[in-house]
Amino acid sequence: MNAGLKPGQEHFRFFPLHKKDTNKTIHTVDTILKIAVIGLGRIGQIHLAALKTFKNIKITAVSDISPELAKWTAAEYQIPHFYTNYQDIFQQKDIDAVWICSPTSYHLAQVKEALDSNKYIFCEKPLDKDSNNIQSLIDIYPDLNHRLMVGFNRRFDPDFAAVKASLKKIGKPTIIKITSRDPFPPTAEYTRASGGIYNDMSIHDLDMARFISESEAEQVIAVGSKNYTDDTDTTLITIKFKNGIICNIDNSRKASYGYDQRLEILGDKGMISVENKKINHLTFYSENSLESSVLEPFFLERYKDSYIEEIKAFITSIQEKKEFPSTGEDALKASILADACEKSLEQKKIIFL
Numbered sequence: 001m002n003a004g005l006k007p008g009q010e011h012f013r014f015f016p017l018h019k020k021d022t023n024k025t026i027h028t029v030d031t032i033l034k035i036a037v038i039g040l041g042r043i044g045q046i047h048l049a050a051l052k053t054f055k056n057i058k059i060t061a062v063s064d065i066s067p068e069l070a071k072w073t074a075a076e077y078q079i080p081h082f083y084t085n086y087q088d089i090f091q092q093k094d095i096d097a098v099w100i101c102s103p104t105s106y107h108l109a110q111v112k113e114a115l116d117s118n119k120y121i122f123c124e125k126p127l128d129k130d131s132n133n134i135q136s137l138i139d140i141y142p143d144l145n146h147r148l149m150v151g152f153n154r155r156f157d158p159d160f161a162a163v164k165a166s167l168k169k170i171g172k173p174t175i176i177k178i179t180s181r182d183p184f185p186p187t188a189e190y191t192r193a194s195g196g197i198y199n200d201m202s203i204h205d206l207d208m209a210r211f212i213s214e215s216e217a218e219q220v221i222a223v224g225s226k227n228y229t230d231d232t233d234t235t236l237i238t239i240k241f242k243n244g245i246i247c248n249i250d251n252s253r254k255a256s257y258g259y260d261q262r263l264e265i266l267g268d269k270g271m272i273s274v275e276n277k278k279i280n281h282l283t284f285y286s287e288n289s290l291e292s293s294v295l296e297p298f299f300l301e302r303y304k305d306s307y308i309e310e311i312k313a314f315i316t317s318i319q320e321k322k323e324f325p326s327t328g329e330d331a332l333k334a335s336i337l338a339d340a341c342e343k344s345l346e347q348k349k350i351i352f353l
């Protein structure tokens with residue numbers, strides 16, 4: 001197929017939507033949840049494939065403004081209903097939860113409608129481009145943390161989660177270094193709708209910095225440049241947290257050698273690092289060189305496990321009636337940091353929070 005794929009999504013032709021995985025169910029949950037997915041582009045297809053591996057999750061409806069894509073997806077995953085108007089999903093009373101995977105500019109409106117239709121919500125990052133809008137949502141829905149989970153999937157990556165769990169081993173953390181570079185820039189259309197590099201891309205790393213430091217920022221400074229697109233596509237961010245930890249984030253919309261994702265934490269008793277994931281772990285030795293495999297191509301492959309783990313966390317929170325592990329509050333705090341980066345870049349100065 002792939003008729004519904006748009007420019008920028010071509011790489012799915014080579015990595016066809018976890019097709020092998022979708023045919024075998026590998027996870028079970030106690031609760032039967034009926035789910036609908038809104039937005040069937042890159043991340044929508046990844047979530048669908050991941051959701052399909054859960055035995056007790058029934059994907060009941062999908063929606064995309066592209067009729068071909070909606071129809072193809074429903075047929076591919078044997079989903080009973082497909083719509084071009086996402087609001088039709090909210091008319092279906094039997095749907096328990098919605099997965100919002102549409103472009104960023106639609107998130108907030110769709111989240112509000114889903115809340116008013118009494119659904120649980122998983123919404124992709126960022127929740128909105130404007131932190132004031134996120135604050136208003138939090139003010140209107142006081143029980144939001146029990147109803148909305150935001151897709152900061154890297155928290156659920158098994159390696160990053162293990163780092164968080166073993167922080168004590170390195171004593172008091174002092175420096176966090178995060179490298180996150182995409183293999184190629186997104187389309188101009190995607191970039192325009194995304195809210196820019198800080199809200200769209202760095203937001204994952206800003207959340208990771210909060211997650212690992214377990215503190216809030218007091219100073220932010222960002223520098224950036226435009227090397228590949230009309231928008232800032234290369235940036236270095238430095239954050240000083242209230243607990244003294246200093247974090248450096250290195251983002252590029254392009255890394256010619258693949259998807260570069262590294263994390264390093266220095267503590268007063270040692271260091272933990274997560275290195276890049278390669279396609280395989282072979283090394284070829286010769287007289288003149290050592291050769292090993294290239295890196296995982298992109299987020300679909302590198303963070304495959306995290307998308308499964310975040311679904312498990314979503315379901316566990318519902319079953320145990322507890323707050324979701326990445327909430328609207330987390331989205332707000334990451335968004336405030338993204339705003340501070342923008343401001344620092346524009347005004348060429350340190351922003352104090």
Ligand SMILES: NC(=O)c1ccc[n+]([C@@H]2O[C@H](COP(=O)([O-])OP(=O)(O)OC[C@H]3O[C@@H](n4cnc5c(N)ncnc54)[C@H](O)[C@@H]3O)[C@@H](O)[C@H]2O)c1
Nearest residue numbers: 039040041042043044064065086101102103104124125126
């Ligand atoms: N967590 C992650 O790893 C991750 C990765 C990629 C993207 N994202 C986020 O997911 C969101 C979508 O990104 P993408 O890369 O999948 O974009 P995309 O452009 O590939 O897909 C978006 C899809 O939504 C559809 N759409 C547009 N308006 C819609 C509407 N009103 N209702 C329903 N569908 C609509 C489009 O036709 C398209 O198929 C963005 O907010 C992005 O930040 C998260």
